[in-house]
Amino acid sequence: MQGALAADPAPKLKNKSFQISGPRLVLAPGEAPTTLGTTLHVREKDVIFSAPIGYRNAAELLEPVTASVAGLQLTMEAGAVLAEHTAKGGYLADLPADALVVCEEPKQDLAKSLMGAVTLGLTSLGARYSAWTQLCAVDADRDGSIEKLFLAGAKQPEDRVFTEIAPARIAVSSSKPIPDSRVDVVYFDGGALNSENVEFQVYMRGAKLTLDRVYFSDDPADKGARWYTPIKAKKLPHPIVYGASSLTVLSVDAASKTAEVRPESGFAPTEINWRLQPQYIYVYVPG
Structure with a gap:
């Protein structure tokens, strides 16, 4: 077992606090979809694409x-x-x-x-x-x-x-994969009452994040394209793109909460980042 040898002597001048950036994350390719170009009949909460998240x-x-x-x-x-x-x-x-x-x-x-x-x-x-x-x-x-x-x-x-x-x-x-961390592209809700149809979900260590924007880029100086999540399929057929992955929503049945989608391409290795959606807490103050 490795132990401490000695700490550096106390500095003569005041040094600044340590500032640590967040780690750079990558979206690693998952299993290659075997359904590319094939029309799929999906139900609410079915996962269309999935890929692990790892440390760069x-x-x-x-x-x-x-x-x-x-x-x-x-x-x-x-x-x-x-x-x-x-x-x-x-x-x-x-x-x-x-x-x-x-x-x-x-x-x-x-x-x-x-x-x-x-x-x-x-x-x-x-x-x-x-x-x-x-x-x-x-x-x-x-x-x-x-x-x-x-x-x-x-x-x-x-x-x-x-x-x-x-x-x-x-x-x-x-x-390096992070345990219980992944992205899913999920179909849900069937589109009734203006609800969205396809959502990009991020799970970090098992916890689902509430996202505002998602960034895909290999260049740390380039924020890349931005996608809000989720997306509503409007005029059909409706293409949807997340990074290198894409699919087409062909039809939506609001009554049965099902849809027909066609995967066009799967995820590719790329850097990924996101901005969390602000959370508001409303407090009632009696007048």
Whole structure:
């Protein structure tokens, strides 16, 4: 088991908070549809297309790591998958330009982490950490081993430093599937009372997201085409396109909530991103 060697000395100057971008995600090809060009009779909630979502680049930890990072005793188990992120703040600018930064999923429940705190009392939680924290690792020379850790969400300058560890081996791969994460193109409702017919659904770790827009692009500088979800089939036949996938709605029977659709092309590997739909909570205040 790899342990911490030593933390960098506290900085003389105040360093900035760590800022971690979201991981880049890819839409990996699912099973090639065997029904391309064939008319399908679909019922409400039938899935027409499906494909897994993965990390564009990720590292699998090949051995466990335990270390004291920013005052917390933290552990990453062997087999843990850390996604590549773009990060800045702390002393990240001192790393080589091509250094690999990989991170765990952000965590909100610090109470459990504090069970292993080594320098912290519970009353100082808010002063030392943000509501969300994220443990990250660095492979500075991209030799297949991580040798530094840092904690995003640390508020104090003395905590925004690297913790040096004995090198721990990683396996880096592309299009690493995320468990229980996928996209579905689904037929539903039959079109009665102005309801939509086809919806692009995204599930991340088993939870369905409420989307406003979906972006498909391999170029991070290009937001690509945008699709609102869901879509109503109007003048029939009605072509519908999601990224590289496309289908044609040929007919809709509102009474039986069925339709005839023809898949034209399946999903292709591409980068995917989205914007979540704002959620509003209405509060009644008695007059």
